[in-house]
Amino acid sequence: MSAASRASRRVGSSRGSRFMAAAAEGSTTEPEAGEVRTMWREIRCCNDSASVIEGPCVGNGRLEPGNLIADEYVVGEALRVGGAGAVYRAVRRGTGERCAVMVLSSSLGDVATRERLVELARVGPSIESEHVPAVLAAGFDRTLQAAWLVTEEIEGEALPAVLAKTGPLPIGVVSGLMRQVFDALASAHEAGVVHGALTADDVFVAPSPRAKGAGWVSVLGFGVARGLAERRWQEGLREDDSSTLHSADVRALGMLGLAMLSGKAEPGGESTLAPSATLQGLGVPDAVALGWFDAWFEACVAAEPEAQFQSVEEAEEAWEHGVAAPQRAGRPRWALGALALVLVGVAVTAALHLRGRVERHAPAGGAAGVGHRPAAPRSHCPAGMVWLPGGQFLMGSREDRGDPDQRPRHVVNMSGFCMERTEVTVGAYGRYWALRGHPPELAPDEGFNCNWRRADRVDHPMNCIDWRAARDYCEWPGHPGGPRRLPTEAQWEFAAHGPEGGRYPWGDGVPGEQVCWSGVSPRLGTCQVGASRRDVTSTGLVDMAGNVAEWTADLYAPQYAVPDAAVPIDPAGPESTPDGLRVFRGGTWAISVPSGLRAATRGRHTESMRARGVGWRCVRGPSGDDP
Incomplete structure (x- = not known):
């Protein structure tokens, strides 16, 4: 995939x-x-x-x-x-x-x-x-x-058994299988889970028409890896520097590709021959057209961190380029240095898909027609966060729409930043609270429609918590990647509808039953994060309209302060206000009026408020700098 x-x-x-x-x-x-x-x-x-x-x-x-x-x-x-x-x-x-x-x-x-x-x-x-x-x-x-x-169940048999029957697999079939392995590993890394010991024995293949003849892949061994990832998180180990943690998984990709092409589960990756020469020696059909594979393989298994692919996504993109632009007869094989230039030398338009992964678009042109798409700044976001490239958008509401405090509508320039894909969950806050030593002042409220200490709501948003506790959670230095921040109002609204400027995070269509709100039928509480299939932005953020509203860093002002001339860049709220009210943004599970779900909707309350309909999510800069 x-x-x-x-x-x-x-x-x-x-x-x-x-x-x-x-x-x-x-x-x-x-x-x-x-x-x-x-x-x-x-x-x-x-x-x-x-x-x-x-x-x-x-x-x-x-x-x-x-x-x-x-x-x-x-x-x-x-x-x-x-x-x-x-x-x-x-x-x-x-x-x-x-x-x-x-x-x-x-x-x-x-x-x-x-x-x-x-x-x-x-x-x-x-x-x-x-x-x-x-x-x-x-x-x-x-x-x-x-x-x-x-x-869950899997289907099929282990890759070594498949290869024992088939021998070398055609490049088209190998690509179909490798895409599914890429997806499994990249998804795991995004969740902060590293396999660390992936071999051909962990890859099960079953016949599947959905995979266009290549077979359906399931990757085993992530159960214990999840536990190890959780233990690292609880021990406060940072995982933002993925080059070390992911190195073994990236190397495994190279070995799996060689195994499938050679038909040997253990193809002898330490051979002094280039992989394509090894394949030719084994009599693999069309091996001469796989000169690109040498550079790709070396970038997977390189011992030097700077020579290795920095992420599964980089390896995937390089693979796709090699398959899409095979070497022509007589053309010299790529050198690793040439591949590296391709990886970093072309412009990127960053867009994010449903789960917040980057969809990197090929440039309009490039040296020798090479259209490889390099890694975007998304790779600098810790697991569970989404990269939002900067841009310009219209903040606020028109005169004929929304409340007076959503005006004046004005143009804002935003720098890029990382934002958590989901609202902070009960499980995530519970781990943080335990690592902080269970301070009573940071304990959320319990009771009706509060999610704290509810075993059935570990994956629901944390609610019934005040602004200070939410701020302290974000600024805790033990997060993967280090401390984070509550978003400004401008960051939150930009994330909710971006340059597209839709009325809701998904566009202008009215919300339906696939949003966590009470407009279709009354709800009795929050929803599992990410379960509302319509409430997804174009960048992959979920629950920006419903579930719970979200605290921001800004103090509340009844109207936006807009400069007379220059377009503001990364604006923040006032430095002080008489009442000290803080802004929260977005709708909640209890709202039944569509206007309450609009991206421009604002709410405010005292910093000490603990509401059943208010939670939060955090942001950070792409390299750890303050958002």
């Missing part, structure tokens, strides 16, 4: 929907013999005394067919062993749903460490990719001393 096509990807996974539907129906249908399918969940455990995993183990013995995990999952045959643990086929009792069991290796720590790890994996960052099975459950089986994870 290309970066551009990800914008049209549906929210959520049909695989998870099929699993839940089958469970609800209580299906006990067995797959037919020979059906190429592996419906699985990940569940992990290991014998503490085992120093080396030679096979699946639980307690003092191995899992055998018929073993029961967590009184719910019946174990079947082993699928694979290695890495962080071992994976088995399994069936969920009561529903007959096919699944799989994976046991944690003792190399991950003692019983307490592994138990904590799966718990962190359960609440860890969600990876929004159809090619990464989502974690559905996790736990620890005291009887078997087994730490386990449950994920």
Whole structure:
């Protein structure tokens, strides 16, 4: 799946929907013999005394067919062993749903460490990719001393088994598979999750017409990676400098590409021959046309950080260019230096798709017709944030629209900045509050329609909190990338409708049921962040109209202060006001009038207000400088 096509990807996974539907129906249908399918969940455990995993183990013995995990999952045959643990086929009792069991290796720590790890994996960052099975459950089986994870189903068989049958794959098929791997890794990195140990054994391929003959890819092994990412977050480790954390995943991309083209799961990446020469030696068809692959491969596996691709997205864009502009007969092969010039030497128009990932557009022209699209400043935004390129927009409302405090409507110039894709969630604030030592003054209110301490609202926006606590959260230095800020009013409104100037974040169309508000039917509280499919800006920000309104940094003034001549650049509110009221922007779940969802709508209250309909999100500059 290309970066551009990800914008049209549906929210959520049909695989998870099929699993839940089958469970609800209580299906006990067995797959037919020979059906190429592996419906699985990940569940992990290991014998503490085992120093080396030679096979699946639980307690003092191995899992055998018929073993029961967590009184719910019946174990079947082993699928694979290695890495962080071992994976088995399994069936969920009561529903007959096919699944799989994976046991944690003792190399991950003692019983307490592994138990904590799966718990962190359960609440860890969600990876929004159809090619990464989502974690559905996790736990620890005291009887078997087994730490386990449950994920969505996958289909197919491991890449080494596929290659053993097919041999070298045509470049068109390889591209179809690699695009899906790119999507899985880039989505994980955006969520702050690094795989770190990706091999061909983690890539499962199933026949799929949706992948145009290339096969449908699922990438395994992210369950424990989620837990490790969550542990790093809780320990306050910064992950904005992704060159080190992502290096292993980028190298894995190079090895996977070579494996698919060569037909060998372990193609011998340390050979002194250039990859294209290795492919020619293996008799790979059309290998002579793959001269571009040499430079791409070297930029994946380079030992020097400055010579390696700085992100999965860079590797993906370079791959797409190589495939789209194959070498002609007699043309010298690209050198790595030439590829590097292509990566950084052309202009970029930055646009962001549904999930906030950058869609980098090719320039109108370029040296030798090369149209590769380089990385945009989005790569400087920490995981979970969206890059908004600067621009000019009309701030406020016309005379015939909106309240008087939304006037005068005026032109504003904005510099680029990063903004959190979603409102701050209950889970994110809970982690922060724990790391701060549970200060009582930062604890949100509890009670009716307040989300704090609600186990069913971990992924809902944090509400019932005052302006000072929201400001302190943003300015906390332990965030990935360092401290952030509450947005100014201008930043918030620019993010809500940008240069397009639509009435609502999605345009001018009236809101419907796909927005978290009470205009269609009354709501009793907030919604899961990102669940409102229409409430998405062109840059990928979600819930800018509904769910909860959002605190800004600015003090309230009844009218905008507009200079007589120059167009203001990055304006902020007044430095002081008599009443000290702070501005919040956007609509809420309780609003039933469409005008309350408009991007220009303003609200204000005292800094001490704790409302059920007000939350916040943070911003920062692209390189850590103040927004």
